[in-house]
Amino acid sequence: MLGLPLAFASPLVLFALAALPALWWLLRLVPPRPRRVRFPPTRILMDIAPKEETPSHSPWWLTALRLLLAALIILAMAGPMWNPPAATGGARGPVLLLLDDGWPSAATFDQRQRVASEIIASAESAGRAVAFVPTSRPVVDIALETPGTVRERLRSIDPLPHTPDRAALLPALTKFLAAQPEAEVVWLADGTDTGRTKAFIDQLAPLVTGRRVTVFDTGLAQPLALAAATNTAGGFTAKVLRPQGGPAQVGRVRALDGRGLPLGESAFAFEAGKTEADVRFDLPVEIRNEITRLDIAGERSAGAVQLIDSRWARRTVGVVSGASTDVAQPLLSPTYYLGRALEPFADIRTVEGASPSDAILRFIESRVPMIVLTDVGTVTPAARQALNRFIDGGGILLRFAGTRLAGAQGDDLVPVRLRRGGRQLGGALSWETPQALSPFGRESPFADIAVPADVRVRRQVLAEPDGLLADKTWAQLADGTPLVTAEKRGQGLLVLFHITADTAWSDLPLSGAFVDMLKRIAGLSAAGKPGAEGVAGAPGQARAAERVAPTRVLDGYGAFIAPPATAKPIPSDWRDAATFDAPPGFYGPAEGTLAVNVLTADERLKPLDAGPLSATIERYRLGEPVDLRTPLLVAALLLLLADGLIVFLIAGGLARLIGPRRRVAASLILAAAALTLMGGHDADAQTRRNQDRPVISTGNATDDAAIRATQSTRLAYVVTGSREIDEVSRAGLEGLTRFLSARTALEPSQPQGVDIARDELAFFPVLYWPVVAGAEEPSPQALLKLDAYMKQGGMVIFDTRDAITARPGQASPAQVTLRRILAGLDIPELEAVPRDHVLARAFFILREFPGRYTDGVTWVEAIPPATDEETARPARASDSVSPIIITANDLASAWAVDRQGNPLLPVQGEARQRELAFRFGVNIVMYALTGNYKTDQVHVPALLERLGN
């Protein structure tokens, strides 16, 4: 209906829409409900004589609303259906259901089957018989069946891989339609015409005049096809086709080898409105020759597959010229014409700067399948032997005559015995005129090449007449003298052109036939073993009528299957498109397969034009049918409610409902409610955001670590790489952290291990560095970082942890390592912690600084010697915090605790020593955090004294 996928169950109801104008008029007449007011002196009003009043009209929009309401109800009553199931149009007679089941329908065959089954269901509900005709299959007689049977058949068929030959159905259709004058025709077409459909439609048109004809055409995805695969010099090209120039479309084509492994993939892009797109594989020629199958990725149809056999393979042809390498005049060089002629299907190799014999040997060595010798006379015995072996082994030797060949003696690399000296036709010294070519013999490989009429041969080498000469001749001149002779030797082939490869002796190299002839000869080498398929071209044998059986064929979806029973052997020179009997696939033995494709190289897709049928053109509907009655009725109901509300409001209902004075309040409440509803989401979002805040992630590990490290104060240790030591460091700082939390106002978070080289150090007030004996010193960059850290107020505790093993006056290994580390740092003068150092006073008053051991000396930055005034003070400090503390007492081991808070390692002395070690730790942290603040505390008595005065 109007191009929309909309149908009505009872369209007659729609005529009620015509009553809407009348309804409009009526609605305009009926006034709205009056406003009801209380009015005490109504009695007085009763006395007023009723007036002739023009009734107050309803507002137009209210009337429109009511009309819409009525229209909606009428529409709903008509039973509208979106995406209605396909249905037959008529009511009587059988239904002829044509289903295109060729490759173009394969990709969307499910949908087509569904539409077909909908039509069958429609026929079934009308009690009509169905004649079901899949157009890709040969049909002899069309029979009527019950819808149930047809449905079974429909379910059982699969798309076929060839283009449907609809014209073949015409006799059966004619017969059927003549017998069934009432039959309705439904054609589920695939929308694709490869050029053979127009005739079918033109002939079908008179048969179906006067009948109800429905053609399902568009609506499904267009089929894509591959054709015209060509192995050119630069790469492998193919054309992607589609029947209609729709919008721009892109896709990919895959190239697969014989085992189904992908060799390459290439993109194609249809421009909008174009029906062809090129696809090109830039692959090395060896890999290109391996391609046996191209297919469009994602397109399940046999048409989207192009099978490649050896005919597509590009040969490598070695060209050896007997002429001196004169490149000054390339147009006169025989290799130029050869190159131009071979280029479309072969890759040419030449050897520069080598003698012909060397070149031949090199080509044979590199296993070139075909060698062309242009006017090469004598070759060295070695080269001759190699060439003989080459031919016996299956190679093709193509020779062109010339003055050197004509003059050579004892050259046995020719198919026929030659009369030396050659023959000049035409010219001043000859009575004879240049000869044209005679038509190629039927058994010649050139049989189907058109003979160029304008080619004249002026000179040639002649063969000795001989009984076998005729058999060996592939082409001859009009006077019967041979132009091309060939001989099969061993498994190879020896071909001689009795003319030169340049234009000196003839015009042939300038004609298109020359290219075809060379191509045909090169094709004989195609199979690698010319004997297998090349027998066709071998002299003296009939080459037609050889039939090859299918080995692997495509199904409709483009997948390889075993040949079905209907597939028949085909002639080996089959060049047509696939048919029912000859499905696309590979035919013949494995070594010389023949590929049959769905589309021939020059076939193009066109959209199906069903115009002459004067049929109803339908689209395939993809969606599920949707009954629109419910939404329409709901809409009508909503409109009814809206109408009621409007009438209520017009009659002053709101005022009556909420009273005049509360109106403002009520509208405020309404507005607030609306705002709440609208704002609800935002409020939720905000709540969520607030909850989310603690787990901000920047997505950057470094930043995350920085955020974590700066969220609270943490102690840190240097990761040494030794798991045991790192674990003790961690546990030690953990223990110290707990101790700090329990005893002081400082509550640090979990300690963190840092990598000097990688991590940012600035976040940590104290860095505990257990020195591992023999550890590698940090990189210069890391030392620079560490230096900066210490200079900017950081404190590093170096712990050699060897107080118990160190010998006095002798550097322990850990001390040696420490010295190496410190050598790279700018370290101030150190001294053993003096008694009055603030480190001994920062929180606890300490006399010694034990860790796990007590013997080690603890070193800090030397503070200036005490002045006289300071001697009386209990604590001294320099102006800054000592950037370094060196100890050997293994502090972390003393501090280390497990999860429950129990000590992990024993200490050297009594349990009290651990407590003192913790106290020392507290003092270190306090010293690091507060600096010389404690020394200022000593001024308190003096300050108090001054305040007292």
Next chain:
Amino acid sequence: MFDLANAESREDHASRLMRDGEMLAAALPRLVLEARRVAATVVHGLHGRRRAGTGENFWQFRRFMNGEPAARIDWRRSGRDRNLYVREREWEAAHTVWIWPDCSASMQFVSPLAWETKRDRCLVIAFALAEIMVRGGERVGIPGIMRPTASRAIIDRMADALLALPDLATANLPPRAPVSRLSEVVILSDCLVPAETFGEEIRGLAATGSRGHVLQINDPIEETFPYKGRVEFEELEDKLTITAGRAETWRDDYIARLAAHRAALRRDCDTRGWSFAVHRTDQPPATAILALHQRMGPGSRDLGPAAGGA
């Protein structure tokens, strides 16, 4: 169907009465205060009768005349000489004022143009007037509801009486209570009853020779009739409804009819020597009371019925 509707309307009526009574009770304290405030602004001079009679105040001693009951002798005065004296008091026969506040359903109406319902205004005026009258020595009653009394708590008495008999109090016009010749009747009502009914009522009340004053209390909307468009008008007492297709075209007719109605009322009053005045609820009550009081002034009584009217 009809019976059902009737029954329903009766039911409805009863429940409405109860509701009205409750509303009245709820509104009364406010109205009483308002009435007292208004009454305080109006001074009513005490007026003696200037002749001997039953009264509180001494008027004169006169000689005892034979045949008089001996109990009348004022022995204290008589003891001062040989004659017997009788103490005479000034005659203070109180003036009876019957005030009728119309509390019918139609009075329960307030439009957006007015401050309060007509009934509230009517009660304020009634209470204030009663207070003033009682202060002036008059006796005040409500016809058929409350006997005349000169109680100082006249307002409370009236309110109690109105509350006690809500059914009676919803009548438009006072019942035919015995009204003495010398009493005055004040009718506070919206006077929306048909003019004939009203005239008959006035005739009945004036038949005994009593004087009267009619104050028609109207909502401003009842005078301006500002309606437009299709409006259905509903009467509150008899549930009359009428639909005006275009109310704005009815306005002139209505105003003319209202004027005619008032003219008829005024004519009825004038012929009986009653006064007739109109009060709108968007005006302060004090003006109405002052005017009313003026008309009820002491002099007016002696001028006789002919002096009545506004």
